[in-house]
Amino acid sequence: MSTIAIALHGGAGDRNRTTTTPQQEQDLCNGIADAMDAGYEILKNGGSSIEAIERAIMIMEERPCFNAGIGAALTEFGTVELDAGIMEGTNRNVGAIAGVQRIKSPIKAARYVMEHTPQVLLIGTRAEEFLSKAGLEMVEPEYFITEENQRLLEKILAEQQATLQQHTEKVVLGTVGVVALDSNGNLAAGNSTGGMMNKRSGRVGDTPIAGAGMYARNGVCAVAATGYGEYFIRTSAAHEVYAQVRYAHTDISTACNNVLADIQTLGGRGGLIALDANGNTTLPFTTSSMARGAINANGERIVELW
Amino acid sequence: MSTIAIALHGGAGDRNRTTTTPQQEQDLCNGIADAMDAGYEILKNGGSSIEAIERAIMIMEERPCFNAGIGAALTEFGTVELDAGIMEGTNRNVGAIAGVQRIKSPIKAARYVMEHTPQVLLIGTRAEEFLSKAGLEMVEPEYFITEENQRLLEKILAEQQATLQQHTEKVVLGTVGVVALDSNGNLAAGNSTGGMMNKRSGRVGDTPIAGAGMYARNGVCAVAATGYGEYFIRTSAAHEVYAQVRYAHTDISTACNNVLADIQTLGGRGGLIALDANGNTTLPFTTSSMARGAINANGERIVELW
Numbered sequence: 001m002s003t004i005a006i007a008l009h010g011g012a013g014d015r016n017r018t019t020t021t022p023q024q025e026q027d028l029c030n031g032i033a034d035a036m037d038a039g040y041e042i043l044k045n046g047g048s049s050i051e052a053i054e055r056a057i058m059i060m061e062e063r064p065c066f067n068a069g070i071g072a073a074l075t076e077f078g079t080v081e082l083d084a085g086i087m088e089g090t091n092r093n094v095g096a097i098a099g100v101q102r103i104k105s106p107i108k109a110a111r112y113v114m115e116h117t118p119q120v121l122l123i124g125t126r127a128e129e130f131l132s133k134a135g136l137e138m139v140e141p142e143y144f145i146t147e148e149n150q151r152l153l154e155k156i157l158a159e160q161q162a163t164l165q166q167h168t169e170k171v172v173l174g175t176v177g178v179v180a181l182d183s184n185g186n187l188a189a190g191n192s193t194g195g196m197m198n199k200r201s202g203r204v205g206d207t208p209i210a211g212a213g214m215y216a217r218n219g220v221c222a223v224a225a226t227g228y229g230e231y232f233i234r235t236s237a238a239h240e241v242y243a244q245v246r247y248a249h250t251d252i253s254t255a256c257n258n259v260l261a262d263i264q265t266l267g268g269r270g271g272l273i274a275l276d277a278n279g280n281t282t283l284p285f286t287t288s289s290m291a292r293g294a295i296n297a298n299g300e301r302i303v304e305l306w
Numbered sequence: 307m308s309t310i311a312i313a314l315h316g317g318a319g320d321r322n323r324t325t326t327t328p329q330q331e332q333d334l335c336n337g338i339a340d341a342m343d344a345g346y347e348i349l350k351n352g353g354s355s356i357e358a359i360e361r362a363i364m365i366m367e368e369r370p371c372f373n374a375g376i377g378a379a380l381t382e383f384g385t386v387e388l389d390a391g392i393m394e395g396t397n398r399n400v401g402a403i404a405g406v407q408r409i410k411s412p413i414k415a416a417r418y419v420m421e422h423t424p425q426v427l428l429i430g431t432r433a434e435e436f437l438s439k440a441g442l443e444m445v446e447p448e449y450f451i452t453e454e455n456q457r458l459l460e461k462i463l464a465e466q467q468a469t470l471q472q473h474t475e476k477v478v479l480g481t482v483g484v485v486a487l488d489s490n491g492n493l494a495a496g497n498s499t500g501g502m503m504n505k506r507s508g509r510v511g512d513t514p515i516a517g518a519g520m521y522a523r524n525g526v527c528a529v530a531a532t533g534y535g536e537y538f539i540r541t542s543a544a545h546e547v548y549a550q551v552r553y554a555h556t557d558i559s560t561a562c563n564n565v566l567a568d569i570q571t572l573g574g575r576g577g578l579i580a581l582d583a584n585g586n587t588t589l590p591f592t593t594s595s596m597a598r599g600a601i602n603a604n605g606e607r608i609v610e611l612w
Contacts, residue, residue: 091572092540098510099429119509120536123405124430126508202432203425204404211517211542230426234398236517236545243549266397 002183003297004043005279008036008056010066010291011174012226012271017288017306025305027065032293033303035059039180040295049180049188049222050088050111057084057107057192060176064146066291067174069106072144072194074153075201080144080194084110085121085208089187089216096121096208100128104137107192110208112136121208144194156198174291175207177214177224179275181297187222187277189214189238195229205229211239219277221245221252227270227287231263241274253282260286308489309603310349311585314342314362316372316597317480318532318577323594323612331611333371338599339609341365345486346601355486355494355528356394356417363390363413363498366482370452372597373480375412378450378500380459381507386450386500390416391427391514395493395522402427402514406434410443413498416514418442427514450500462504480597481513483520483530487585487603493528495520495544501535511535517545525583526552529562533576533593537569547580559588566592 010032039056043049061069072080084106085096095114098121103109109131113122122130132138160166175193182188191214193207206213206229213229215238216222223238232238237259244255256272263270264286271285271292279297283290293303316338345362349355367375378386390412391402401420404427409415415437419428428436438444465471481499488494497520499513512519512535519535521544522528529544538544543565550561562578569576570592577591577598585603589596599609 087540094536094540117506118536119506120539121510121515122506122508123510124508126405126506130506130508200423200425200428200432200436202428202430202436204427204429209427209515209517210539211515211545215542230400230424233426233516234393234400236521236542239517239542239545240549243546243553247549247553 003181003279004183005181005275005281005295005297006036006039006043006052006178007273007275007281007283007294008032008178008292009224009226009271009273009283010060010176012285012287012290014287015289028291028305029303031060031063031065032291036293036295039178043180043182046183049182049186050086052180052182053086053178053188053190054107054111056178057176057190058105061105061107061192066176067194068176068192070144071146071149073197073199074145074149075199077201078150078153079201080141081201082106082194083204083208084192085210085214086110086114086190087188087210087214087216089218089222092217094120094210097127098123098204098208099202101141102128102138103131104139107190109136153198175226177226177273179222179224179273181275181279185218187216187218189216189222189224191224206232206237209233211236213238215239215242217242221274221276223272223274225270225272226290228268231266231268232270234266235259235263237263241272245276252276252280256282256284260284309487309585310489311487311581311587311601311603312342312345312349312358312484313579313581313587313589313600314338314484314598315530315532315577315579315589316366316482318591318593318596320593321595334597334611335609337366337369337371338597342599342601345484349486349488352489355488355492356392358486358488359392359484359494359496360413360417362484363482363496364411367411367413367498372482373500374482374498376450377452377455379503379505380451380455381505383507384456384459386447387507388412388500389510389514390498391516391520392416392420392496393494393516393520393522395524395528398523400426400516403433404429404510404514405508407447408434408444409437410445413496415442459504481532483532483579485528485530485579485581487581491524493522493524493583495522495528495530497530512538512543515539517542519544521545521548523548527558527580527582529578529580531576531578532596534574537572537574538576540572541565541569543569547578551582558582558586562588562590566590
């Protein structure tokens, strides 16, 4: 069998180890494992890295424990605004959507933009109208909203009110991302998210931005990011990993650590998942937790949270 | 006087030299010269690169000959959707807006996002509502629409209809961008655009995307891009120039040419303006024209179109 590999993240964040219930931990790890195994199965059967990524992310979008699709973080108004992006390393094609509220699977929409339009990034209600006409499944915005997130937002807003704080966004755990290498040597990367809890309506983070939240190029590497997105845009995090691997001949693991250290000097934290052209995987993070999983080129399998 | 430098573009595109009137050429060159001189004056007086960029871009946003602010390209529906972004090389702060219709100066709004919010990218009507409350000047969408652009769009739509073509976007000349180096050694880059003529409503190009349409880091370089934006996102064009200068020790001019050549292999064309930490400027393009100007570290001044 040719070299295949996959790595996933279910979001870097400052989860509290003592208050996280066994059930929460199990939901996250099961979500990662189920998505990973489904993606890996596609790769094993000779499917493309894009196919594997779409499938794995769609599974995580449907699990309320992740901040993507159902369970997405809520804006300051209690609404959802979803972002997703996908990139293939073959020809560096990209597709992405931002600020959508009714598209059932954001990652599927991102793939549609990549494969069926000359555009790379479509935003807002106009993107929804176009993609709805194109046949993508639409849902009511309430489809994505969980009671748990509504309670969390209420709590944040109450605290904000009580302390007369200015608007502050809270990083939520759970943005999802996948990188994969298929048996044809094609690398790809994808991400899907609801953004940050209590985020300013209209805010877009790094998730749908090629070069920031994801990057893929055959023969070099595929990278997906999670964390405080603004810092990943400012550092062009995913493309910076690529550039260090390609031009500074840094190994993938050191390159990811360098980028996270650089982000930390700016005041930001998060995580990266990456794999190189040989199927070596790395999954570093600078937060307390990052739900993650990988099956590398040697078939070694991990699923971890802390 | 410390080293200062500035470079501007007024959009790369396939302008036809035989049908361009002397008046059109003069408007473009005057616009570049006026914006450049205003920006340079700020730098000469010890002002910041951000201040110089904002001022220069605001001047071009007000000139209907450029595709930014007044004179912005129209969407498929005849509306305007404006994008702008700005980045400072000191701490890699970024501010950007996309898909706005009523903000009088998009570049001013991008700067506001950078300096007064924790966000980096705000989109659509929610961005407008927030920025309007923050005190930025709003106008009716018609403010940006010129009769010339309305006639051009009608012509494109009629051709599309006549030939039963699918929706095709036309690159328009005129996206504006500026890079500057101030007397404190601070590099910065900024862009403002209406996008492409007959663009799909909701489409966002590289202009507001740090890493794609612009990048700036002190001690390395500042870069701004123009052209078929999708290709500049797919290649992380501006950050790729930075990466080649930093990690492959390529000079700024070769790095820009490499990136434009790479984009051409993918099927895209456009232009880049860049300057390095020593105030060396470069303004290459792969289209027939790019309105452009520069005053480099030696005080050498150019304003050119072809």
